[in-house]
Amino acid sequence: MEKFTRNKRVVIITKILLESPNKIIGLNKFSELLNAAKSTISEDIVVVREVLERLSMGKIETIAGVAGGIKYIPSIGYDKKKEFSLELCNLLEDGGRVIPGNIIYMTDLMYNPEIISKAGVMLSSCFQGKDIDYVITVETKGIPLAYEVARNLGVQLVIARRDSQVTEGPTVTINYVSGSNGRLQQMSLSKKSMKNCSKCIFIDDFMKGGGTAVGIKDLLKEFDSELVGIGVLVDNKQSEKKLIDEYVSIVELKEVDESSIVGIQPSKIFS
Amino acid sequence: MEKFTRNKRVVIITKILLESPNKIIGLNKFSELLNAAKSTISEDIVVVREVLERLSMGKIETIAGVAGGIKYIPSIGYDKKKEFSLELCNLLEDGGRVIPGNIIYMTDLMYNPEIISKAGVMLSSCFQGKDIDYVITVETKGIPLAYEVARNLGVQLVIARRDSQVTEGPTVTINYVSGSNGRLQQMSLSKKSMKNCSKCIFIDDFMKGGGTAVGIKDLLKEFDSELVGIGVLVDNKQSEKKLIDEYVSIVELKEVDESSIVGIQPSKIFS
Incomplete structure (x- = not known):
């Protein structure tokens, strides 16, 4: 069976780690795939770990024991976080985004994989090590x-629906009051979608009054589960009184008038 | 400024390529980040390319010219595709999945990043090189x-909504007939969400009668755009007469009875 040089082995190790963030991968997997002794693989991992950490591109943790191995923890350096937050501000400041009702059109950004993959790493790094289910x-x-x-x-990802669906099996439905306009709304979650007694974080595009986050909290209570964190892309600081205190955002905006967004800036933790 | 060994440079090159599939990255980017001559980076890229191709883990293409550089094209080897398709069949065969109406509960799979990231590479590889917008x-x-x-x-990703939303700006709405139950349904797409004269592919969880795909085709016509491909996770072969002929699926199922799914197997292209 073919042998590979260290140059080549580290490429494959990097690829496998990156494709399964926060999953423990046994050294056997690398050892078999690359036809190399575990001790050799261990030395390879040192190379990968050192350069990733040196360039603030993520960490590799070693987990001891029978079910042990290594896992890759995504992260971005401070400079890159700031750079990305500023880039997001520039994209949002584009005048054409304000639509009737002083609403900001940001669907294009939320569905742009280049933007969302970076934002995903940034927000996930805020909840790393919190044993989220x-x-x-x-x-x-x-x-x-x-x-x-x-x-x-x-x-696992879990998605609450606005109305219950035949494809979801038995569902739990709650009512909640929108924080910004006081309207009563509904959300449903399939009973099969999560185990009871879980720790969850809520991720959304936009934080306005915080009503949706309160709704999620109530919904999780029905599963005896806990909301332990909230992360959003944009925090609308125009709603001064929020129903939720603790959350992280990537950028915050102060004002929207009919023609453009004014006063948008990176959130404190990323500036 | 620090210099890195080849071992370490290839780790970083691999990481950057993997994070931006199908995006052209200029050699300057690597050269500046790693403080190495472009000729050195070119040699590094040869190492990365060789081992990825050797293990059927993707390709690296070189694009010549002023806007040139390299791009990473994700792919999975034949064996891995087959292995994954079979794994998916096993997961779906689990008896607890059939819910009232002989509907298969598969939300857990559709929201599982480990499964969806692999399925995403498999389906994307079917449309590689087709100049999708x-x-x-x-x-x-x-x-x-x-x-x-x-x-x-x-x-970019584009998502049609079941009803039009205030956050989407002006929308185009069409009616379509569900292929499986003949019911009239609606879908809307924001005018801002895509440029006219585009080439699109439609991706969904499940193909039954093909009505939704026809709806998407009609919706795209309103944007003078073309549907050039369809990919789904599961093809339900119970609906013999489909409104759509050409599409790819990862697995296909022949029968669902009240207690379990019977006759599920990898689709031909992956078996």
Whole structure:
């Protein structure tokens, strides 16, 4: 069977690690695929770990024991985070985004894989090490971002629906009050979609009054589960009184008038 | 400024390529980040390319010219595709999945990043080189898969909604007839969401009668755009007469009875 040089082995190790963030991978897997002794693989991993950490491109953790191995923890350096937050501000400042009702059109950004994959790493790094079981969102615009956060944390995604669906089996439905306009709304979650007694984070595109986050909290209570964190792409600081205190955002905006967004800036943790 | 050994440079090159599939990356980017001559980077790229191709883990293409550089094209080897298709069959054969109406509960799979990221590479590889502009889906269950296909093809995702939303600006709405139950349904797409005269592929979780695909085709016509391909995770062969002929699926199922799924197997192209 073919042998590979270290140059080539580290390429494959990097690829496999990156494709399964936050999942423990046994050294056997590398050893078999690359036809190399575990001790050799261990030396390869040192190379990968050193350069990733040196360039603030993620960490590799070693997990001891029978079920042990290594896992890749995605992260981005401070400079890159700031650069990305500023880039997002520039994209949002584009005048054509304000639509009737002083609403900001940002669907194009939420469905852009280049933007969402970076935002996903940034938000996931805020919840790393918190033993999250699920990432939850409510349809529709936040789904790609929530998916990326779930992928980076190595956990399952859960999506609450606006109405219950025949394809979901038995569902739990709750009512909640929108924080911004006081309207009563509904969300449903399939009983099969998560185990009870879980720790979840809620990911969404936009934080306004915080009503949806309160709704998610109530919905999770029906599963005896806990909301332990909230992350959004954009925090609308125009709603001064929010129903939720603790959450992280990538950018925050102060004002929207009829023609453009004014006063958008990176959130404190990323500036 | 620090210099890196080849071992370390190839790790970083691999990481950057993998994070932006199907996007052209100029050698300057690597050269500056790694403080190495372009000729050195070119040699590094040869190493990365050789081992990825050797293990059927993707290709690296070189694009000549001023805007040139290299791009990573994700792919999976034949054996891995077959292995994954069989794994998916096993997961679906689990008896607890059939819910009232002989519907198969597969939301857990559609929201599982480990499964969806692999399925995304497999489906994207069917449309590689076809100059796709957008990946389109209709909310909700197919969104993570469509997002992965879009990410792998390096294009924007577009999501049709079941009803028009205030956050989407002006929308185009069409009616379509569900292929399986003949019911009239609606879908809407924001005018801002795509450029006219585009080539799109439609990605979804499930193909039954093909009515949704016909709806997408009609919707795209309103944008003077063309549907050039369809990919789904599961093809339900129970609906013999489909409104759509050409599409790819990862697995196909022949029969669902009240207690379990019978006759599920990898689709021909992956078996």
